[in-house]
Amino acid sequence: MSDKKPINDAMEHMSNIEGYPTSVDLKKLPKPLKYFGYFFIGFFSISILFIIIAKLIL
Template identity: 75%
Template structure:
């Protein structure tokens, strides 16, 4: 990962104090957490499809 120059000193300080996630690989998450994420995303996708279908049937 190349080093990024901060925009200003305040942003550099904030980054050093709080930090932020970079280069997150979802395949390396624990199995239960991955499955929960898959379930969560699938649930919302199916819910949206269900709402769209019910709108057309109404």
């Protein structure tokens, strides 16, 4: 399952029950999800730049 050893039995039990991912390879995401992420990051980056430029001009 994972190379990391749990701190105690309770933590091991919680990880088995909850099933949270221990390692995620972001390059293997589906294409629509990747494109949404690129759009999301790009939109906020451009928005922040636009706000900074607008504050300097006005």
